[in-house]
Amino acid sequence: MKEFTIGKNDAGQRLDRWLGKAVPLLPAPLAQKYIRLKRVKVNGRGSQRDVRLQTGDLLQLYINDEFFDTPTEDNAFLSIFQPQLDIVYEDEHLLVCNKRPGLLCHADEHEYVSTLITHIQAYLYQKKEWSPRWENAFAPALCNRIDRNTGGLVIAAKTAEALRIMNDKIKGREISKFYLAAVVGKMNPPQGELRGFLLKDEVKKQVTVYRKPVPGGKSAATRYRTLAVQGGLSLVECELLTGRTHQIRAQFAAAGHPLAGDGKYGRRSDNQRTERKGQALWSYKLTFDFPTPAGCLEHLHGRTLTVPPEQIDFVREWFPGTAV
Structure with a gap:
């Protein structure tokens, strides 16, 4: 329990608004609940959230200590x-x-x-x-x-x-990661691998794809297969063979098939046509294949977790009924 005495600068404020300033980490709905439960007392009694505080009022707060900490990223x-x-x-x-x-x-x-x-x-x-x-x-x-x-x-x-x-x-690449992406155009061939070298511009937060090794560049490989073609877009499943920043987005754009809605790597004309904000990309499947001991996670070996395609907005809208 912590006690506060209201001074001249705080007088006249509503109780709930004062509480929000005094205990900034306490969520507003929880603060309202604590007032209702009389865990916030004014002069020894429960009070209403809209009561106006007066100079000299004694407030007793029966609230966990951690809510009084200074707000930081950690809390x-x-x-x-x-x-x-x-x-x-x-x-x-x-x-x-x-x-x-x-x-x-x-x-x-x-x-x-x-x-x-x-x-x-x-x-x-x-x-x-x-x-x-x-x-x-x-x-x-x-x-x-x-x-x-x-x-x-x-x-x-x-x-x-x-x-x-x-x-x-x-x-150790003992977890396979699969994505679904809606890309502009029709992939030719319909399945294959995209390979290259990615160099990241730290200022622009963007990567460039090169066919040959470049200083500072990292190799990138993505395996893909086309699942459906509809309305000038293709639904492709992508398996990450490496895990680089913006790998799928940059590689498909470099291949001439940017992701629909991608404001960083896509074409404005394509994005205006699809009217989508944000790249049409979803990490939809993880497969755990542990050839080495996994300790407390051994029970995950051989297991696959998926997001059903019908729960993915762009699949549901542009490729309804597509089997994955």
């Missing part, structure tokens, strides 16, 4: 009242979420509260499976990431052991 999860997650798989060591387009995986210079990792941490905190006050050395973390406007499967580790093992499996 931003406390501001999430109702985590918004589409959980495809979960066990005691990890969970796999189907991330919606538009949601960042991690914080950037513009957003650090509403990200996938903060929603995951809020979810586990509210389930009482994790608290930063229990673990000084570990916090739930993402094992892979996808672009903001790309949807799909992201793996999150709930334990340090799972994070270490999963990172090793990803590095």
Whole structure:
């Protein structure tokens, strides 16, 4: 419990608005709930949220200590009242979420509260499976990431052991990652591999594809097969043979078939025609194939997790009924 005495500068404010300033990490809906439950007392009594505070009022707040911390990226999860997650798989060591387009995986210079990792941490905190006050050395973390406007499967580790093992499996290419993409035009041949060397411009946050090795460039390979052709677009399944930044987006654009809606690598005329904002790309399938020991994650060996195509907006809209 913490006590506050209202001074001249705070007098005249509504109780709920004062509470929002005094405890910035406390989500507004939870603050309203605490007022209703009389966990916020004014002069020893419960009060209404719209009461005007007076100089000298004594406020007693029966609120967890962590909500009084200074807001930072590390404790931003406390501001999430109702985590918004589409959980495809979960066990005691990890969970796999189907991330919606538009949601960042991690914080950037513009957003650090509403990200996938903060929603995951809020979810586990509210389930009482994790608290930063229990673990000084570990916090739930993402094992892979996808672009903001790309949807799909992201793996999150709930334990340090799972994070270490999963990172090793990803590095050792013991997890196969498959994407669905809507690309402009018709692929010729309808299936094959795109290979090249990707060089990233750190300032523009963009990569360029080269046919031959270049200083600083990294090899990239994507296997693809065409599933359907409709209305000047092709639905292709892509398997990442390497995992480079913007690999699928850059390689298909370099091949003359940019992803529909891709504002960075696509053509304006194509994007205006499809009227889509954000690249039509979804990480829809993960296959776990562990030829080496996997410890606490051994039960995942041989398992495949998928997002049904009918749940992917551009597949449902442009290629209805397509079998994958």
